[in-house]
Amino acid sequence: MAAAGTMVAFGPRVAKAQEPATITGRVTNEAGAPVNGVNVVVEGMKLGALTDPSGAYSIVVPAARVTNAPATVTARLIGFRPLSTTVTLSSGRGSLDFSLASAPVTLSEVVVTGAGLTSTREASGNVTNTVKSDLIAKSNEPNVVTALAAKAPNVYVSSQSGEPGASSYISIRGAKTITGTGQPLFVVDGVPIDNSTNSTTGYLGGTATSNRASDINPNDIESVEILKGAAAGAIYGSRAGQGVVLITTKSGRGTPRYSLNSTSTWDDVTHGVPLQTKFGQRRTCTTPGCRATSDSYGPALAAGTQTYDHFGEMFHTGHTYDNQLSASGGTDRQSFYLSAGRTDQNGTIIGPNNFYDRTTFLVKASQKIFNKLTIGGSANYADVRMGAIQKGSNLSGLLLGALRTPPEFNNRNYLNANGYHRSYRYPNPIGASDLTLTRGYDNPFFVVNKNPARGNVNRVFGNVNLNYDALDWLNLRYTLGGDYSTDDRLEALVPSSSSYPSGQMTRADYLNYQIDHNLLATLRHTLTESINGTLTLGQNLNSRSYRQRYSTGYTFIAPEGPFNLGNTITVTPNEYESLVHLESYFGQANLDMFDQLFLSATVRNDGNSTFAQSQRRFWYPKASAAWTFTKATDVFSRFLEYGKARVAYGQTGKEPPVYAIYSGYSFGSTNDEGWGGYLRTIQNSRGGMTSQSRLAQDKIRPERQKELEGGFDFGLLNGLGDFSVTGYNSRSTDVIFDTPRSTSSGYTSQLQNAATISNKGLELSLNLNPVTMENFAWDVGVQWSRNKNVVTSLAGVKHVDIGGAFEGTPGTVEQGYAVGVFRGYDFVRCRYGQSNMVDINGDGTPDDVNAACRTAGAPNGALYIDASGFPNADPNDRVLADPNPKWLSSVRTEFTVFKKWQISGLLDIKKGGDVWNGTKGALYNFGTHRDTEIRNTNVVFGQSYRPGPVWGPG
Numbered sequence: 001m002a003a004a005g006t007m008v009a010f011g012p013r014v015a016k017a018q019e020p021a022t023i024t025g026r027v028t029n030e031a032g033a034p035v036n037g038v039n040v041v042v043e044g045m046k047l048g049a050l051t052d053p054s055g056a057y058s059i060v061v062p063a064a065r066v067t068n069a070p071a072t073v074t075a076r077l078i079g080f081r082p083l084s085t086t087v088t089l090s091s092g093r094g095s096l097d098f099s100l101a102s103a104p105v106t107l108s109e110v111v112v113t114g115a116g117l118t119s120t121r122e123a124s125g126n127v128t129n130t131v132k133s134d135l136i137a138k139s140n141e142p143n144v145v146t147a148l149a150a151k152a153p154n155v156y157v158s159s160q161s162g163e164p165g166a167s168s169y170i171s172i173r174g175a176k177t178i179t180g181t182g183q184p185l186f187v188v189d190g191v192p193i194d195n196s197t198n199s200t201t202g203y204l205g206g207t208a209t210s211n212r213a214s215d216i217n218p219n220d221i222e223s224v225e226i227l228k229g230a231a232a233g234a235i236y237g238s239r240a241g242q243g244v245v246l247i248t249t250k251s252g253r254g255t256p257r258y259s260l261n262s263t264s265t266w267d268d269v270t271h272g273v274p275l276q277t278k279f280g281q282r283r284t285c286t287t288p289g290c291r292a293t294s295d296s297y298g299p300a301l302a303a304g305t306q307t308y309d310h311f312g313e314m315f316h317t318g319h320t321y322d323n324q325l326s327a328s329g330g331t332d333r334q335s336f337y338l339s340a341g342r343t344d345q346n347g348t349i350i351g352p353n354n355f356y357d358r359t360t361f362l363v364k365a366s367q368k369i370f371n372k373l374t375i376g377g378s379a380n381y382a383d384v385r386m387g388a389i390q391k392g393s394n395l396s397g398l399l400l401g402a403l404r405t406p407p408e409f410n411n412r413n414y415l416n417a418n419g420y421h422r423s424y425r426y427p428n429p430i431g432a433s434d435l436t437l438t439r440g441y442d443n444p445f446f447v448v449n450k451n452p453a454r455g456n457v458n459r460v461f462g463n464v465n466l467n468y469d470a471l472d473w474l475n476l477r478y479t480l481g482g483d484y485s486t487d488d489r490l491e492a493l494v495p496s497s498s499s500y501p502s503g504q505m506t507r508a509d510y511l512n513y514q515i516d517h518n519l520l521a522t523l524r525h526t527l528t529e530s531i532n533g534t535l536t537l538g539q540n541l542n543s544r545s546y547r548q549r550y551s552t553g554y555t556f557i558a559p560e561g562p563f564n565l566g567n568t569i570t571v572t573p574n575e576y577e578s579l580v581h582l583e584s585y586f587g588q589a590n591l592d593m594f595d596q597l598f599l600s601a602t603v604r605n606d607g608n609s610t611f612a613q614s615q616r617r618f619w620y621p622k623a624s625a626a627w628t629f630t631k632a633t634d635v636f637s638r639f640l641e642y643g644k645a646r647v648a649y650g651q652t653g654k655e656p657p658v659y660a661i662y663s664g665y666s667f668g669s670t671n672d673e674g675w676g677g678y679l680r681t682i683q684n685s686r687g688g689m690t691s692q693s694r695l696a697q698d699k700i701r702p703e704r705q706k707e708l709e710g711g712f713d714f715g716l717l718n719g720l721g722d723f724s725v726t727g728y729n730s731r732s733t734d735v736i737f738d739t740p741r742s743t744s745s746g747y748t749s750q751l752q753n754a755a756t757i758s759n760k761g762l763e764l765s766l767n768l769n770p771v772t773m774e775n776f777a778w779d780v781g782v783q784w785s786r787n788k789n790v791v792t793s794l795a796g797v798k799h800v801d802i803g804g805a806f807e808g809t810p811g812t813v814e815q816g817y818a819v820g821v822f823r824g825y826d827f828v829r830c831r832y833g834q835s836n837m838v839d840i841n842g843d844g845t846p847d848d849v850n851a852a853c854r855t856a857g858a859p860n861g862a863l864y865i866d867a868s869g870f871p872n873a874d875p876n877d878r879v880l881a882d883p884n885p886k887w888l889s890s891v892r893t894e895f896t897v898f899k900k901w902q903i904s905g906l907l908d909i910k911k912g913g914d915v916w917n918g919t920k921g922a923l924y925n926f927g928t929h930r931d932t933e934i935r936n937t938n939v940v941f942g943q944s945y946r947p948g949p950v951w952g953p954g
Helices: 133-139 230-239 398-404 444-450 849-856 918-926 930-936 941-945
Strands: 021-029 039-042 047-050 056-061 070-076 083-088 092-095 098-100 110-114 117-120 129-132 155-159 168-172 185-188 191-193 221-227 244-249 257-267 318-330 334-346 355-370 373-387 453-471 474-493 504-526 531-556 568-593 597-608 617-627 640-654 669-671 678-680 703-716 721-740 749-772 776-793 799-803 811-814 821-824 878-881 885-897 901-912
Touching (some): 047 056, 083 098, 110 221, 110 230, 133 221, 133 901, 155 885, 185 230, 191 453, 191 474, 191 504, 221 230, 230 244, 230 568, 230 597, 230 617, 230 703, 398 444, 398 918, 703 749
Parallel strands (some): 021 092, 021 098, 185 244
Antiparallel strands (some): 021 056, 039 070, 070 083, 110 117, 155 168, 185 191, 221 244, 257 318, 318 334, 334 355, 355 373, 373 453, 453 474, 474 504, 504 531, 531 568, 568 597, 617 640, 640 703, 669 678, 721 749, 749 776, 776 885, 799 811, 811 821, 821 878, 885 901
């Protein structure tokens, strides 16, 4: 397609003094709508500009470079086919408009491949998934991790909760590890950053906390590259076992631009927990100081009795206001980008303690010192303030008390006339003597108004970099980056809180500091007219420091505060520090043959302070090939614009836990691993230490991921769209987990490189432009992916618990199953494909249940009902469910109407993924779930317990 318009003459060819040349114009799509963010450059001059929201751009060519000679001007943006036009540069002003044809993926796009390296999409031997800034912006998510949901195949994102600032978890191509985090490495402008989530309490209760990548302002992001597996991330070695997320922030170019962007969103809770309103509390009480029963298995409520929506009354409409002010610009020798952002989010939970406020600043600039040397840098600052609510399996948790409340009890009156905390189990507190007595379960209105949980993060991260073209064939690049953050926390439970009736307060301070040094030397050489190559050699040094200090005070002196540890009688301190050093060397060789066959080989050598002293260094190789076969033949030209085949193999790793090679000691106190209290190491004014329960492992190795990946990329004719298919086979070896030890040794466990995990999957991606008209355009994108995760070896250990619940079915790792499957007890069922010997005839001899199921023609999973009409308990603990999704998919669509209006939507689809519904089980016990309304109805038990097939004499 040619440019829509011609170049207007710049002015007279002869002038008294040479003047600059100014090129202005507008870039639109095929429907005539303006296109924002298009990079318009004068080739060979390193001059360019970005289009503004109206599609306009302006490039100024300095007078000294106006040659009255032909020059090529190119407009380029991911998602469109690049377009070039030749003009004659002369002094004065001229206009040049572009009309870009849609091409969701083009092979000439430049993609970031890691460690400061870039490549074209055509030369990449592994799948490349780019998430553009407009897709991130349209998600309207304050957390960049949440904004990545449904943007790339086999990238699974889940949120801790719906509260403001709650952390999000990201997993790429399935679980590959058992110990520690399974999340990818995050890199911003070439520098690794922290994305940890720190909690002051256990996973069962406490409050929501943020993951640190949420400190990044999504409005400052230019693009995100997702390196999914070992075949793509080998350049990061032992830090890339779970994948890598490469974030590039915006830069300035062209005429100075100023923009103000404001967004408002509103949130509502659309689905709740169904509660019954027909039956009341089993035993109520009205006398001062009395205690009522906890359940609602009482008599039916009289007609006209007022009932309350104990779920809905805790929520209202939340809102988020996001504002961004930015300025950017640049010339061929300098560039700048400045931004200030402010996010104010009030959550859907009522009360003053449910908020997330973030203030960010970004300064990014570059300056060419002389023709061969450019210096640049960026600095990001974030101030984050957050208020959260007690949650989870927690006597002071919001919904635990709310959902267990009988339907006729009014929780809104959470204080009595004297200002004392009242709940449905303790509705009439007497006076001051009751201040430190438990309420059984806290009144939810007391929880949201009286118990603060707040955090304040201050963070600075960025880099300085040098780029030196030493010779025509040699480029040197150096980047020094840093990431420093502090997180100050307060979490308090005031007196009469059921978790700690006398009051508890925690003050915590977390510090994360990381410094990263990266040095690159790239050599370019043309072997023949059709063959050229590059060789890159690099060094990476990284140091990470972490410190947590928190103290917990018990028994308030002044019940209403202040929230100062001096206001508590007993204080227990806790402090922990860690330091990790990494020294790495790497090299990468690329070969371009005939502009269609691209070969690449990478190797990295890591030395890490977490590795065993007996083997401090490990190698991580990679090799890939890509062939654009449509350049070799015109057989496919009738329906393909391009076709590419690719294959890649690589290895990455995961560092062992810090200090795993040492046996440690603890000060202060230790618990009894059960229901008891804490045993303090200070007795009778004499101090002591306790040894940790884990024995040192002096032969620990990093986990290793090996992956083979292959696929095809197709561009459909006439820019209609693109299609990509990728298959992979990944194997994780030396996976680390705690193996049990005899307690007579003085320890209970020791880390071992003992497990093997397999991940195999398929990924499909399709982007189409089915309709392009003058005043209407339609774009649609569809993704589908599947990952099969299996633990193939566990060193003889039956299963390993990796976290569970207060009681019920814990998440486990077991050979032959996916990581995280639920294990526990169930009723007798048909279980084809596994041992199922249970005594169902009552003669004391185990029966083959599956054989009886086949005889009865019962389907797999059918519930056995005995002659009495009830199911039988299965005495065998089993794998019951799998939380991993069977497949993931997404559908994205966008309509452009009358060249100015855009309507877009995104559908995120997950098939499968079981969830243990502990809330429903508890509410059955307390008689508040709506299902318990049938308590006086005669029904078949099996059908009432769980819809589905049943079999047996009952």
